[in-house]
Amino acid sequence: MLSRAFAEEFANDWLSAWNDRDLDRILSHYADDVIFHSPRIALVTGNDATTVRGKKALQTYWTEALAKGPNLFFALDDILVSSDAITILYTNHREQNVAETFIFNEDGEISLAIAAYR
Template sequence: MLSRAFAEEFANDWLSAWNDRDIDRILSHYADDVVFHSPRIALVMDNDAATIHGKKALQTYWTEALSRARSLFFAIDNVLVGSDAVTILYTNHREEKVAETFIFNEDSEVAVSIATYAPA
């Protein structure tokens, strides 16, 4: 069972890493075999993928995404806690509402992440 303290610490560190554009700190939260789902993958990578497998592939994707989003900034709206998952509700630099759910493995690393978006 995840605690509220764990969820808030994770959310704040995750958000800070993104706002600092620190790819190594961002990736430090994820397992080597992470699976990431997002409708943005296809847009950024110019293909029809909706899922990325593995930390190396995630690094490639996020490095490209960061190069395209020079004004990137996230602001937390809420943090939801589940048994083995945390969902961060936030507003991004495009004024979109985003819900990102992180499922953790036994080492407290993100094993699965699912990003969903509402239009601005």
């Protein structure tokens, strides 16, 4: 069971890493075999992909995304906690409401992440 304290610490570090554009720190939260779903993947890559599999592929994707988003910034709105998942609600630099849900493995790393946009 994930605690509220863990969720808050995670969310603050995750958002700070993004706002600092620190890709190594961002990736430190993810398992090597992570699966990431987002409708933004297709927009960044220019194809119809909606899923990235594996930390190495995620690094490649986010390197491209960060290069295309020099004004990237996330402002925390709320944190929701479940037994093995956290959903972070935030507003991005495009004034979009975003929900990212993270399911953690037994090592405390993100094994599945799903981003949804308003």
